[in-house]
Structures are given as C-alpha cells and as structure tokens.
Amino acid sequence: MLILTCPCCGVTGEETEFHAGGEAHLTRFGPGSTDDDFESYLFMRENPKGVHFERWRHVYGCGKWFHAARCTTTLEVFGTYPAQTLAPPQELCDAISAKRPGWSWRALS
Amino acid sequence: MSKAVTALGGAVNADGIAAIAEVPLQGMITLRGDLAASAVKAAAQSAAGVAVPGPGQANCTGDSGLCWMSPDELLVLCPYGDVSDHVQRMQDSLGDVHALAVDVSDARASFTVTGPHARDVMAKLAPVDFHPDAFQSGMFRRTRMAQVPVAFWMRDSDSFQIICFRSQARYVFDLLSVAAQNGSAVSIF
Numbered sequence: 001m002l003i004l005t006c007p008c009c010g011v012t013g014e015e016t017e018f019h020a021g022g023e024a025h026l027t028r029f030g031p032g033s034t035d036d037d038f039e040s041y042l043f044m045r046e047n048p049k050g051v052h053f054e055r056w057r058h059v060y061g062c063g064k065w066f067h068a069a070r071c072t073t074t075l076e077v078f079g080t081y082p083a084q085t086l087a088p089p090q091e092l093c094d095a096i097s098a099k100r101p102g103w104s105w106r107a108l109s
Numbered sequence: 110m111s112k113a114v115t116a117l118g119g120a121v122n123a124d125g126i127a128a129i130a131e132v133p134l135q136g137m138i139t140l141r142g143d144l145a146a147s148a149v150k151a152a153a154q155s156a157a158g159v160a161v162p163g164p165g166q167a168n169c170t171g172d173s174g175l176c177w178m179s180p181d182e183l184l185v186l187c188p189y190g191d192v193s194d195h196v197q198r199m200q201d202s203l204g205d206v207h208a209l210a211v212d213v214s215d216a217r218a219s220f221t222v223t224g225p226h227a228r229d230v231m232a233k234l235a236p237v238d239f240h241p242d243a244f245q246s247g248m249f250r251r252t253r254m255a256q257v258p259v260a261f262w263m264r265d266s267d268s269f270q271i272i273c274f275r276s277q278a279r280y281v282f283d284l285l286s287v288a289a290q291n292g293s294a295v296s297i298f
Contacts, residue, residue, distance in 0.1 A: 013237070013252060060251065
C-alpha cells in the first residue's frame with residue numbers, strides 16, 4: 001500500500017484515493033520525428049527493481065496530476081512533487097541517494 | 110415550475126449504531142478561481158456569510174457555509190431558495206475576474222451520520238484516519254466511500270455531513286445503513 005501526499009492540495013491518502021498515470025518525464029515525439037524516437041516514446045518504458053518515477057492523479061480529491069518517486073520493491077514513497085516540471089527536484093534526488101546509494105533511473109542517478 | 114425534491118425524499122435510518130439521515134434540500138454553489146484573489150473571497154463570503162476556510166477545513170453554520178474543496182475550488186452552502194440570487198450576485202461581483210460560480214444543488218445529495226459511533230461508521234467506508242486526534246470538528250475531506258467519490262466534514266464531535274453525487278445517493282445511503290447495523294460497532298476510537 002502506497003501512502004501518497006498530493007503536492008497540490010496537501011492531502012495524504014492511500015493509493016486507492018489516487019490513480020497511477022504511468023511513467024514520469026516522458027519526452028513526446030510526434031509527427032516529423034524519426035521512427036526510432038517515436039517507437040521509444042510510444043513503447044519503451046522503464047521497469048526498474050527499485051527507484052521509479054511515476055505520474056499520479058489525485059482522482060478522488062482535488063483531481064490534479066503530480067509526480068511521485070517510489071521504490072518498486074519496498075513500496076516506500078520517497079516523495080511527491082508538482083506536475084509542472086521536467087525533472088525531479090534536486091532535494092528529492094539527494095534524499096533518494098541517501099536511502100538507495102548508487103540508484104539510477106534513465107538519465108538520473 | 111416543478112417542485113424540487115431530494116434524491117431519496119428525506120430517507121432516514123435511525124435503527125443502527127449511528128443515525129443516517131438525508132439532508133433536506135441544500136443550496137450548493139461551486140466556486141472555482143484563485144482563492145487568494147480578494148474578489149473571489151468576497152464573492153464566497155457574501156453568499157455564505159462566513160470567513161473563507163483554510164485548506165482541509167469547512168466553515169459551516171446551519172445550512173450556510175464554505176467548504177475548501179481544493180486549492181482552486183470552494184463549495185458555497187446556502188439555503189436552497191437563495192441559490193439563484195447568490196449565483197447572480199456572485200457573477201456580478203466577480204465581473205472580469207477569471208472565476209466560475211455554478212449552481213450544483215440538484216446535482217448532489219447530502220447525508221448526516223450522527224451518534225457516538227459515527228466515527229466507526231465512517232471509518233469502515235473511507236480510507237481516512239478518523240482518530241479523534243487526526244480528524245476533528247470542522248475538518249473537511251474529499252475522498253472515496255467504498256466505490257464512489259464523496260466529500261464530508263465533521264459538524265461537531267459526533268456528527269458528519271456527507272456530500273455525494275445525486276445519482277449515487279441510494280448507493281451511499283445503503284452503504285451507510287449497512288455500516289451502521291446494530292451490533293457492528295468496532296469501538297476502536
């Protein structure tokens with residue numbers, strides 16, 4: 001059971017009050033992009049054992065999207081942060097490094 | 110004009126460990142906008158006659174009040190008959206401010222859960238910490254109740270008021286009635 005705090009309304013709830021929205025920080029490749037870029041945007045997803053970044057929506061609450069960083073093995077939630085960003089905040093990455101030394105996720109580490 | 114009725118015609122279930130009752134027709138206005146803007150605050154206060162509550166709070170007296178729904182949304186409660194006047198006045202006072210005031214009174218149903226075991230009944234249905242230290246009088250929460258979205262607040266130490274969608278009124282009433290069956294008190298709080 002994940003316990004998430006919505007960074008928009010500040011409510012802390014368990015996961016059934018939210019809805020998962022897939023991997024975070026995807027770069028969209030649309031018409032005009034190369035086939036390889038488009039394929040990786042459309043199909044290639046991380047499936048890590050450990051640190052993972054995801055999009056979530058506070059569907060039974062304020063209705064807003066946000067980002068969450070969590071561990072896929074222990075279900076520990078490292079933190080949540082607003083949706084209006086292209087990368088997690090440095091403090092969150094530092095906090096993850098303290099708990100999971102040597103972690104990496106896509107280009108982040 | 111047709112006669113307005115509540116979803117369940119004032120259904121009551123007073124047989125269990127907490128009394129469930131449908132609230133009579135209640136005026137509700139959704140107000141969306143920047144809650145820090147003085148025009149939005151003033152519009153809300155003029156309709157409800159109370160101060161704008163902080164995050165996660167409800168400020169209600171009788172059938173008037175304000176509930177904090179999200180960082181950009183307030184629920185304005187007022188007597189049912191005054192809704193159209195209030196909406197018109199709010200829209201006039203908001204003018205060009207980027208905000209929205211809509212009458213949602215007939216889209217919702219509302220129930221009260223009252224009694225010393227009201228916390229028990231609520232805690233069976235919603236994934237919220239109902240410990241008396243964690244959820245207190247005046248606090249407001251939007252969440253789910255079994256399978257449907259609801260919002261509720263504590264009116265006083267042993268009574269909750271719940272708001273749900275009108276089409277789900279029967280489901281919510283039946284849920285509450287089952288959760289309040291005699292002999293089902295958990296007495297954890």
